[in-house]
Amino acid sequence: MDEAETILVADDHPVFRDGLGSLIQSQNPTAAVHTFDAFSDALALARSLPSPPSLFVLDLFFSRKSIKSELPALRREFRRAAIVVVTMSDDTATIDAVMAAGVNGFICKSAPPHQIAAAIAAVRAGEIVTPSPAAGRAPAGGMSTTLSERQLEVLQLIAQGKTNKEIAQDLGLSPFTVRLHVSAMFRSLGVTTRAAAVTKGVSEGIL
């Protein structure tokens, strides 16, 4: 579906980290899953990647303070990535604080694997997942596909029902060029028609 999709897992507990990594890898066979024992390492790789990762799964080695600084900063820097926090402490205050930072999911480490898997799948599908009570509104969407600027522009105009000719006029391009962007965008989304591209765009939260 998306050739170079990257997922980053950071957790300082080796056993849990490896288990989590293989769980996610088996759930997303086509994705490149990288695991780290420190958040800073994951962040460093994320920044060095040609295209940003689609999913962060992070242990909460955040102090109370950095929940309010590092986490929102991560959210801002990787607007299009889904962020899931996995942690031991699942008290309401922590959940609220983390969700308020704009992450897409909060999972308790004590949860059984199938529960963690379901939660991650739901987040990757665009939902917001929290363990228990918490009406914590969360902004920003996670998306697992990356499009270039032009491709995104083209997709938005396609969603408006415009023809390639009209898109070319709108963007000040040749219709031939528009076609190439359309084809490339289709390949990125794994579709072959404009209609399917719109559906995909909506489900990915980019429309």
Add this chain to the structure above:
Amino acid sequence: MDEAETILVADDHPVFRDGLGSLIQSQNPTAAVHTFDAFSDALALARSLPSPPSLFVLDLFFSRKSIKSELPALRREFRRAAIVVVTMSDDTATIDAVMAAGVNGFICKSAPPHQIAAAIAAVRAGEIVTPSPAAGRAPAGGMSTTLSERQLEVLQLIAQGKTNKEIAQDLGLSPFTVRLHVSAMFRSLGVTTRAAAVTKGVSEGIL
């Protein structure tokens, strides 16, 4: 884990209800999935069962008022059941009101099947799921457009990127007939392309 597990689905929209029912059934092969076109019918069966259902999936045919009465009542009566609300209107106020009633999940009807499936799986695994605000807009007032059954079916298949020929095969029709449905549906929606039709369908909450 679930020898006689029962799942109740209530939705007054036939096409969506059936799709939802088979989606859930395929996701939970061992469960007995019952579908209803009215909430009261589902409730009646739930009460008549020897053991309470494990999951309710309900369309939001609740008026604003009954969100604050029927829904919490259901929650109280079936404490151990998971309750998922599926609806057209996904404005923040409605989401807050429904979640405050103590349900386990809130899914927008405009969400693609895989997203709905993931959300239900997460809820069944014990999570709380709320929609990402990035997904389909559905301004209050319901859908302003009426499509015939065939037109809706055609639109749903178009959203999957199918060609007229493929749609004809799926529905057992002639490609010529499909074309007419497509054209009629376009007129109803006030669009001229498939891509725009999908966009319109999402914004109307019928996809």
Add this chain to the structure above:
DNA sequence: TGGCCACTAGCACGGTTGTACTAGTGGCGC
């Protein structure tokens, strides 16, 4: 009974789409 509507099926035609090629430019990292 006649009118209306949804649904079915077909033909013809012009325009659009999507892909497969080539080919040049500018930016970025190694």
Add this chain to the structure above:
DNA sequence: GCGCCACTAGTACAACCGTGCTAGTGGCCA
């Protein structure tokens, strides 16, 4: 410098799309 990638522009072609016509069936309602 070299490769890679996004972006630009073009040609050619097969397939598909959307609309305009005609025409028949069955249901519903006044």
